[in-house]
Amino acid sequence: MTLKVILAGDPAIAVTEEAMPALPKWELSHIGLFVTDMDRMRDFYTRLLGFSVMDAxxxxDAPRRVRLTFLSKDPKDHHQIVLVSGREQGTRSTVNQITYRVASLKEVRAMHDLAVANKVEGVDPVDHGNAWSVYFLDPEGxxxxxxxDTPWHVQQPHRVALDFSLSDKAIREATRxxxxxxxxxxxxxxxxxxxxRELGLAASRPRRQRKRA
Known part of the structure; x- marks a missing residue:
């Protein structure tokens, strides 16, 4: 679509410019990771994190032939992670973070305890004010x-240590x-x-509860 733009309020001074087309709605579907040790990475994501192999x-053609393993936790997504061979041994990961949302603080604690019990490297529990998190590293860093989510928002970045020696109730109160x-x-x-509102999106509507017969 072409727009006519009037400059300085004078219709005689006008230029035309192409308007940006409206973007289609989209959502993040999956990520791909180049890996060094396919078998070790596949074991970590399936055995420890519960992903299933959907395809492999x-x-x-040689010398660029690669192995691929497609992982998912939901059959509506053929894959949520794809592992691809070809990363050189000893190279540093360029991934800042891969983030998964869970339902509650109880589940965050469960992932923390799972990582600690399996001696996973880099376990780092964090209170972001707007979220309770645990970070750790996969076998390739x-x-x-x-x-x-917490019930609150505070400006980010915001980071303090999260103490899982406290109860969930005590953690919530400490954050509040x-x-x-x-x-x-x-x-x-x-x-x-x-x-x-700032993004020009429709206000979310509260869900209506069904009346019992």
């Missing part, structure tokens, strides 16, 4: 995060008290609605 095979005087504090629902 090889592609291409890619940093994984498992998190749940620590951020109580933060000038950016908002209930997370209000922050989301504010951002929806």
């Amino acid at each position: 095979g090889e592609m291409g 890619n940093r994984l995060e498992f998190f749940c 008290r620590r951020i109580a005087n933060d000038p950016t504090l908002l209930p997370f629902g209000k922050w989301r609605e504010k951002k929806r």
